[in-house]
Amino acid sequence: MKRKTIFSGGTAITLALSVVATPALAEGEVNILTWEGYADQSFVAQFEQESGCKVTATYVGSNDDFAPKLAAGGGVYDLITPSIDTTKTMIEAGFVEPLDTSKISEWNNIYEKFRNAEGINHDGAVYGMPYSWGAIAFMYRVDKFPTPPTSIADLWSEAVKGRVSLWDDKSAIYVAARLNGDNDIYNLTDEQIEKAKAKLIEQKPLVRKYWATAGELVDLYAAGEVWISNTWAGYQSSLIKEKGIEVAEFIPKENAEGWMDSWMVVKDTPNLDCAYKFLNMQSSELGQCGVANVNGYSAANPVAAKKCMSPEQYEALHQDDPDYLNSLLLWENLGERIEAYTNAWNAVKSAN
Structure with a gap:
């Protein structure tokens, strides 16, 4: 898949040097069940170099794929990215565990509409980190x-x-x-x-x-x-x-x-440390502009997006247009x- 680079010249150089200068430690792993483009090497390679966490991705073509794969058991996956109409099903089935949002440095910069979405909030706990929409x-x-x-x-x-x-x-x-x-x-x-x-x-x-x-x-x-x-x-x-x-x-x-995808931590994952490192990367400039570059999707963290997107792309992805977001028939759990x-x-x- 061809990468569409939108970082400013200085930022792009900084990121490239970071990849070269940081050794691959291979200290851990994180296995994800996700959509195409959400683990693209254009941004995941840097994460692997800097974190020492090896990323292995399995891709889905529909939200209906998540439950059967998780129900098969075996501790295969650490993170999943269902859409907002499916997150509640994952919670009620006991497939995922609550997030410690204090471990996600960009949490408060994510759109409030998404952070408060019914689909990722349950019994006073938060179960999903909004990623893209x-x-x-x-x-x-x-x-x-x-x-x-x-x-x-x-x-x-x-x-x-x-x-x-x-x-x-x-x-x-x-x-x-x-x-x-x-x-x-x-x-x-x-x-x-x-x-x-x-x-x-x-x-x-x-x-x-x-x-x-x-x-x-x-x-x-x-x-x-x-x-x-x-x-x-x-x-x-x-x-x-x-x-x-x-x-x-x-x-x-x-x-x-309209849709919104969230990262969710699979219950009892043995790779919790790498999972949270991955969540922090995905909510940062690297992950938010990564998904925008590869998939053309809008970012859930407009603060991070504004730092790494050109003004033209920021506007094109409706990051500054709440009326557009609110006009969509955002998916709901059935x-x-x-x-x-x-x-x-x-x-x-x-x-x-």
């Missing part, structure tokens, strides 16, 4: 749309038959529900879920493939198989553009979901209703 935007190939799309309905158009892709995730129900005019997407009734399911089944003949990972969607665009889809805003579009294909993102008139949403999505995929 963004929108589930929509994306299209500029050369295939003389008139830019503005609505979710554009993914249901016969004009793009065989060129549509949606994320293989229960959040597809949210997309169809908004198209149906049901905007309270995290509290849908059974009837509304059925309507969303029917809408998605109606769309199936237009769908080339449901994408599972960031790389898969990039490949579908690069091969010319997909012209329009939803996307993890800022990430896949940048990778596609690097291949010489012009794509554009948009927030449809029916609005978009509680006992998760089964209804998941079953509906699975029924869509199995439908003829």
Whole structure:
């Protein structure tokens, strides 16, 4: 993956010298279950050199991957990064332990909205360190749309038959529900879920493939198989553009979901010291601009981000725009209703 460097010249030199000057001690390890780009060598290599903690990453393609992997047991992972709609499930299942926020030096600089989020606070304890956030935007190939799309309905158009892709995730129900005019997407009734399911089944003949990972969607665009889809805003579009294909993102008139990912410590990890060293790196300039450079996501710590981002990037990632953040339909835990949403999505995929 190509790194997009945005540090100022002086900062970049300082970081590079730090990597060279610090020996690799290999005194510990930290094993993480996370998303693509969250353990990229462009910033993790420096952490390994300076901390002596070897980082081993396993990647997920959906929030539904976390619980099965942790339930398998065996003490395989020390840290995980579920999204805000899944964190409460991790807590209630006993997979994670409370954080000692006094050990995280940048804790108070993280957006208050995220620090106080219900999904990471439980019975007076904090279980997650917010890391990055963004929108589930929509994306299209500029050369295939003389008139830019503005609505979710554009993914249901016969004009793009065989060129549509949606994320293989229960959040597809949210997309169809908004198209149906049901905007309270995290509290849908059974009837509304059925309507969303029917809408998605109606769309199936237009769908080339449901994408599972960031790389898969990039490949579908690069091969010319997909012209329009939803996307993890800022990430896949940048990778596609690097291949010489012009794509554009948009927030449809029916609005978009928002997400926030948090680092959580797996219960009884034997690598607690390295885990907290990793959390401190990820909440610092190195980790915050690291994820922004690699994934194009917004940072949870605007103070750190402002120190290492150019003014243009800071503005582009809405770090200074609380109205943008507040306008997104930030994912919520579905509680006992998760089964209804998941079953509906699975029924869509199995439908003829």
